[in-house]
Amino acid sequence: MRIAEVCERYGISHDTLRYYERIGLIPPVNRSESGVRDYNELDIRRVEFIKCMRSAGLPIEALIEYVGLVQQGDQTIEARKEILKEQRALLAVRMAEMQKTLDLLDYKINVYENAILESEKKLLATEVELLPEIPGGRG
Amino acid sequence: MRIAEVCERYGISHDTLRYYERIGLIPPVNRSESGVRDYNELDIRRVEFIKCMRSAGLPIEALIEYVGLVQQGDQTIEARKEILKEQRALLAVRMAEMQKTLDLLDYKINVYENAILESEKKLLATEVELLPEIPGGRG
DNA sequence: CCTTGACTTGGAGTTAACTCCAGGTGATAC
DNA sequence: GTATCACCTGGAGTTAACTCCAAGTCAAGG
Structure with a gap:
C-alpha cells in the first residue's frame, strides 16, 4: 500500500507519516525498487x-522508546509494560481533570440557559403589560 | 493578594500569570501605588x-474570546453559551478518544502481564528440570 | 545609606509536533 | 518524447503555550 492510501485511510498527512519514520516512531517501511514506500500489514498496524x-x-518520545523496545525482542517485555502502565496512569489523570472541566462547563451552560429563559420571561411580561387587551379575542 | 501567593495556591508560574494578563485572558489586575499586582476575590475566581x-x-484563543464577551455584559450571554457548548462538545470527543486509548492500553498491559507470567512458569519448569532431587528434602 | 528580595517590563528563547518547501526522480498518459 | 503525477529528500518554517532573561523599581531590614 502506497503512502497516499495510508494517509487517506487514517487521516494522517504524508508529511506526518514520513516525519514519524524519520524520527524512528515507525521503523523503516519497505520500498519499491524506485524507492517508493510500500506499507505492509505490519506497517499498517x-x-x-x-x-x-x-x-x-x-508524547512521541515515550512512544519512540516503546517501539524501540519492541524492536529489541522479548527480553524488553517488562520495560515495555512499565512504559504503558506509566502512560496509562498519566492518561487517567488527564481524563479525570477533563471530567471536572466537563462538569463545570455543563453547570455553566445550564446557568446561561436559565439566564436566557429568565430574560425571555421578563421580556414576555413586559410585552403583555404593553399590549392592549384584544376585544373579543380568541372568539 | 500578591502574585507569589496566587502562584503558590494554584501551581501556576508568575510568568504564566503575567502572560495570561498580557494576552487578555485575564483582565488587568489592580495594582498597588508602586505598581505591584494585588489580586482580589474576582481576579482569583x-x-x-x-x-x-x-x-x-x-485553547487559549477560545477562552480569550469568552472572557472578552463576559466583559461586554449581559447581551453576550447567548454568544458565551455557544462558545461553552462548542468547547464542551470538542472536549467530549477528545475524552471519548482517550477512553479508547485507555482501553487499548489496559488490554496491552494485560497481555504483557500474561506473557511475563508464562515466561516465569517456563523458567520455573526449566529450573525444576535442572534441580536435583534433594535427598530427604522437606523433612 | 546600602543591601536584599519581591516585584515590574518588553522582548527573546524554548518545546512539541507537525507542516511546508524547493528541487529532484520514476512511471504512466497522450 | 514530453507532460503529468505521485513520490522522494533534507531542511526550514509554523503554531500554541509557555518560559526565560536583563534591566529596572520599590519597600523593608540592619
Whole structure:
C-alpha cells in the first residue's frame, strides 16, 4: 500500500507519516525498487497503534522508546509494560481533570440557559403589560 | 493578594500569570501605588476558571474570546453559551478518544502481564528440570 | 545609606509536533 | 518524447503555550 492510501485511510498527512519514520516512531517501511514506500500489514498496524496513542496525546518520545523496545525482542517485555502502565496512569489523570472541566462547563451552560429563559420571561411580561387587551379575542 | 501567593495556591508560574494578563485572558489586575499586582476575590475566581479550562486543554484563543464577551455584559450571554457548548462538545470527543486509548492500553498491559507470567512458569519448569532431587528434602 | 528580595517590563528563547518547501526522480498518459 | 503525477529528500518554517532573561523599581531590614 502506497503512502497516499495510508494517509487517506487514517487521516494522517504524508508529511506526518514520513516525519514519524524519520524520527524512528515507525521503523523503516519497505520500498519499491524506485524507492517508493510500500506499507505492509505490519506497517499498517503500527500506524494504527501510533494514531490511537497520539490521538490521546501520549508524547512521541515515550512512544519512540516503546517501539524501540519492541524492536529489541522479548527480553524488553517488562520495560515495555512499565512504559504503558506509566502512560496509562498519566492518561487517567488527564481524563479525570477533563471530567471536572466537563462538569463545570455543563453547570455553566445550564446557568446561561436559565439566564436566557429568565430574560425571555421578563421580556414576555413586559410585552403583555404593553399590549392592549384584544376585544373579543380568541372568539 | 500578591502574585507569589496566587502562584503558590494554584501551581501556576508568575510568568504564566503575567502572560495570561498580557494576552487578555485575564483582565488587568489592580495594582498597588508602586505598581505591584494585588489580586482580589474576582481576579482569583478568574484564575481558577482559567486554570480549570486550561487543564482540560481548552485553547487559549477560545477562552480569550469568552472572557472578552463576559466583559461586554449581559447581551453576550447567548454568544458565551455557544462558545461553552462548542468547547464542551470538542472536549467530549477528545475524552471519548482517550477512553479508547485507555482501553487499548489496559488490554496491552494485560497481555504483557500474561506473557511475563508464562515466561516465569517456563523458567520455573526449566529450573525444576535442572534441580536435583534433594535427598530427604522437606523433612 | 546600602543591601536584599519581591516585584515590574518588553522582548527573546524554548518545546512539541507537525507542516511546508524547493528541487529532484520514476512511471504512466497522450 | 514530453507532460503529468505521485513520490522522494533534507531542511526550514509554523503554531500554541509557555518560559526565560536583563534591566529596572520599590519597600523593608540592619
